[in-house]
Amino acid sequence: MSLPSATSYDLVVVGSGPTGSTYVREVYDHHPTARILLLDAGPRLSDPPGGHVKNIPDPGERARAQRASEGPGPAGRPGTWLLGAPDLPAAALSTNVGGMGAHWTGACPRPGGGERIGFVPAAEMDAHLTRAEQLLCVDSHAFDQAPFADEVRGRLSALLDAGRPVHRRVAPMPLAVTGRPDGAHVWSGTDVVLGPAARDERVEIADRCLCPRVVLDAGTATGVMVRDLVTGEERAITARAVVVAADALRTPQLLHASGIRPPALGRYLNDQPQIVHAARLPDDVVTAHRAVTGRTRDEDGAIVPQSGVSWVPYTDAHPFHGQVMQLDASPVPLADDTAVEPGAIVGLGWFCAKDVTADDRVEFDDTTADAYGMPAMRVHHRYTERDLTAIEQAKKAVAEAAAAVGVPLDDSPVLLPAGSSLHYQGTTRMGPADDGTSVCDGHSRVWNTRGLWVAGNNVIPTATACNPTLTSVALAVRGARSLVDHLRSTAGHGGAARQTAADTAETSRTDTDQTAAP
Known part of the structure; x- marks a missing residue:
């Protein structure tokens, strides 16, 4: 895949796993004119894109697809590569279109008791969980x-x-x-989540394309930089909204590399x-x-x-x-x-359920680069x-x-x-107020950065024990509804993201529609 075909889109989503694909699908369904770009640093493994590798009948082809997902590090569980973090020795990542959604075991339990997010109204969350179940079949x-x-x-x-x-x-x-x-x-892989969006010309899926930076203008996300990992060529892409859904380790890494560094970024790392x-x-x-x-x-x-x-x-x-x-x-x-x-x-x-603390965190080194040229990670756990x-x-x-x-x-x-669960959470956690303990609000909008959403298990703020995918997809559904409202309110303002005064206030206020702190 070469660089994206256009230089301006309504929405750019970085990361094609279950939650990034949920944003694509929800915007596709509810905003019929939006043009969407979905980026992934890894290769496309299937047609349609995002299919689960276990569905490949031929064992040799399946093994090749898994190896293609194993990125730049030593191989971990099939389809993953080990991060190499001494404090989290089994931590592993996938790099492919579909993300971990092309390799997972499909468990989708609903959270209960203390796993629930207290400041998201229960009835509303249940409706989002139901939609998540529909998207994931x-x-x-x-x-x-x-x-x-x-x-x-x-x-x-x-x-x-x-x-x-x-x-x-x-x-x-x-x-x-x-x-x-x-x-x-x-x-079910993320091809199931994308549904008809995967084959519509309004949605472009660019594989082997790294996003090294979200582009900012006066506190507003106006697009992204994209690097073709095959040729090394880079291009600036403008957008009215950006979603970073690059997993619980690479999402805070990208925000850090973009100069978006709220106090809670990378903290509250939760591995079950x-x-x-x-x-x-x-x-x-x-x-x-x-x-x-x-x-x-x-x-x-x-x-x-x-x-x-x-x-x-x-x-x-x-x-x-x-x-x-x-x-x-x-x-x-x-x-x-x-x-x-x-x-x-x-x-x-x-x-x-892990005892979630701010000291469990991933830090980034601006003087040392990883295999993709991004700030190197160091995990404390x-x-x-x-x-x-x-x-x-x-x-x-x-x-x-x-x-x-x-x-x-x-x-x-x-x-x-430690790290064996592959259920890493919390590193861009949501919260009811911008008090230094969260990165985004209850609708996954990054505090004080207009036009920018985060998605994935990393937004979950609670100490969960259950498999987190259904919860993170439900939260992506919630965030996507606010993103659709944002796109409608900024219609006619060109490719650069702009917001009305009301929308600007929305991203910096406390979540007054919520009722309890975590």
Whole structure:
């Protein structure tokens, strides 16, 4: 891909993952004349762009797509490259059109209890979560027939459901999957979020194009600089609005490189501690419920039916999120599946809500460049005493869950290296007021920088334990509604972003329509 075909757009979105694609889709749907540019530093892996690599039927082609996403660093989990941060040793990133949305496991639970954002009205947030589920094609019942799934959930329910509200009891995991005419399912990538926008001439998707800087004029974002990573050529692009959705590490990096440096930028880094354990269903259960299926993913790209995924929701009384996976759904092989009955090996992952502090942060070095020529990152991250206590409690909880499921396969649960969750959050967090503890307001507009929005898990301000994608997509829906209003209010003002006096006041005030601080 060469540089963008034009030099002026209504909207430029930097980063093509689930949230960047949500801004594109929402503006596309609600502003029928807007011209949109979607930028990504990585390559296009599929047609339509943003498709999930696990849907590629041929194993060799799938592996090539994953390798193409692994950027400039040493390879991490397939499709990712390791950041190389000693304090967060498993931290990994993807660089490709679709971002991590081309590689993720599709888990889309709704947040509950203390995971919710107190200053966003509950009814409004629920409506945005519903829209996010529509965009991602979330289905809680796609694998109801997975072998042993009912048995697994029944055993976990007997242990954990007492005292829980109905909507926070053990359940099938809501998954972002798309049904096919033959009844099989494939994983939702960001191609699903983009929908018709991916093929409309109003939307241009430029791959292998890096944004090294947001262009500012008197406190207003007026566009971006774009660098073709193949030729090195650069071009200035003007826009009436800019969204930076480059993930929780590269979004604050780009703002820093652009001279946008509010006190909270890069701070409140939240990586969820992840504890894993595994169990095998008892032999008598396997014998009584044996149900082997013939489909394999490698045959035609479909998800195998034994991909049961169960959910133990976070509650304030049980402050962990449980993701219970059977074989194919797990990003890490759980067992030699030729030696056991499909679905009989169960992996249990318990995620903790991190003790969020300003000291957990990513800093940027203006004197040292990374592989893309951007300010080099340095991550500061540690477990507090509260974290260490929560981790021990989670180990005990997941051990009890494994024993309830069947026969534990390990002596004790294991805490994965920091960064393993890939759920990094908080580094451009939202807040109800510009008080130095947040980067953007409740509509994801960067404080005191007009025409600029941020998106991604990085805007989530709360200590979550659940998978954050659904929440961050819901917040992108909320932000996109304010962005559409901004585009309508600035119509006729040319390519450079301009705002009315009312809109200017909106980005610097407290969120007076909200009711509580975090």
